Amino acid sequence: MAAKGWIEVSDTYCKGCELCISACPQNVMELNMAHLTPKGYHPAHTFKDGCTGCAICAVVCPDAAITVYREVTKSVSSMAAPV
Amino acid sequence: MPRELWKGNEAIAESAVRAGLGAYFGYPITPQTEILEYLSRRMPELGRAFVQAESELGAINMVYGAACTGARVMSSSSSPGVSLMMEGLSYIAGTEIPAVLVNVMRGGPGLGNIAPAQSDYNQAVRGGGHGDYPRIVLAPASVQEAIDLMALSFDLAEKYRMIAMMILDGSVGQMMEPAEMPALQEPHRREFDWATNGAMNRERRILSSIYLDPHDEEKTNLRLLKNWKNVQANEVRYKEYFLDDAKYVIVGFGTAGRVALSAVREARALGIKVGLLRPITVSPFPYEALDQLTGQVEAFLVTEMNMGQMLDDVLLTVRGRVPVEFYGRPGGVVPFHDEILDEIHRLASGPLAVSTDPRDSWLARMYSNLKVTAQ
């Protein structure tokens, strides 16, 4: 069973550059055209299920705008950054 | 401490060490190289930082970096090298951190020569680097005075978070004189509340000369001026010789002032009431002392080893109330005392008129004396 994950994209930092969208291996990200950040960008979001919490979106994000979580069934000792 | 025979440049180097110099960064250039050479062995011997940089640009920016940490730091150079350092000086001024620079001046412009000159007065006193900033400039006339002013330079730079420059001509740098050194101090590492030395147990700090909002830059400029007003009020230094009854007063700094003193003594022996005002801080300039003398004397003579740079400060103070005459030897030529004595005789035999630019008559006399044809 694939791991289940989710992300939070910060309105403060996201500039809608789309790098995460093209990098996402699950193709579950897009710009949220229904929402504008205070700076006027359409931020990225996950538009469907399938996020595995692989954090590749965070790896390519130039603005450290993405926080990544993953649901796990056993305790993970390392909370180190993914890169 | 006993009096010892010291060469000017080496005395400057050692007195900086004694004042707690923590780091030196420099580049060879005549006639200041002995400072660099001396410190290249002295600083490592004491476990202090020394780097012979790749250029004067490198050297002054190393000074800039070290100054940001709050260390006592200096560089030294001579005229063409100081021109290269103007970039860093402007940044240091804009960042409001202390740093000390010694300029052992030589003849210019351009490559010029390596003979003693005072042709960088304007560059030192008026700024030289870009932007609107004041700086302290000290001008010693002897090896002992250079030693004493070196320690003062660091104290003033740190007190006012400002550049302190010491300008001397190559003859003070190269001459040997008996002088007394102060006691050796350990490198200063004072806990300045602005220094960027690692944000341990405190908020992080940024040192920058950037004020992107013009209103912030304006505030910074005004703060620099306010600070400068304190310097002007408290740090003016000069030496007076035979001024009490003087009818004529020579104004000269550094070696030109020192040579003038010999001429003044000879003139006094001949009964001419002439005195000397020798600014030690050429920035802040002793405007007030000069202003008071203006009410007392019949004429001033400004002597410099340049085409008349401090002359403008004198003219600014005297404002046409009495005649101001000028005698300069530019290009690396050091005046003899008898040349200045001749000028004193000329003043004493009068009559003198107030002229808008005393350089005009000086230039005519120079062409006539040197038998050079005006081109």
Add this chain to the structure above:
Amino acid sequence: MTTENLVYERPEAFTEMPTHYCPGCTHGVAHRLVAEVLDEMGIVDKTIGVAPVGCAVFAYNYFATDFVEAPHGRAPAMATGVKRVLPDRVVFTYQGDGDLASIGMGEIVHAAARGENITVIFINNANYGMTGGQMAPTTLPGMKTSSSQSGRDVETQGYPIKVSEMLSTLEGVGYCVRRSLHDPKNIRLAKKAIRAAFETQVRGLGFSMVELLSTCPTNWGITPVNSLKFVEEHMVPAYPLGDYKVSDAVKQIKI
């Protein structure tokens, strides 16, 4: 049992301030990697950064370390001044290609030659970003910029400078590598290199530099995603990735 785990969050070595970089500019990725390394090594409170002139001029706003701001090209000299009086601190410069490879070429070469124990993060995006995309020493032959509008003509405008190759010839260099920021794999390799560079410094093993091929979507006039492709297709062939110098002592470092 199912528990929730944090996989990734913004580095603590960052301040809260959003960057001024254009959307998709990989300067931000380079910043983030440096911040992550500072966090992992636990050296935020003993690090002093030196910001350049160029797009990264405001780098000092984004890192939670002490920072100084250098004149154009002089960051290695300033870093030398800081490091020589504070040898137990960590000092890094962050410089672009105009800053480092043009006006600051003297300073970087001599800092490397002296083996200054500083770390240099060198961003190569083949143009002057901040002033609006002029030709840089690193601009590719034929590449159009605002000051090489028909494409860089090597006959009159010279050839690109390969900084990592040049500096790797110097004895004082402990670690000198080129990496790229154009995909997740290369970003991971870039972070490892940045870590190795800082480790080189804290062990006193000489000058360390990581050259990072980076994008400039705005001045290149293409999208951020296409900019990554440009790096892969045009910059990597011109600036081969690899380890140009890893001294024997640095090779022994185990992280």
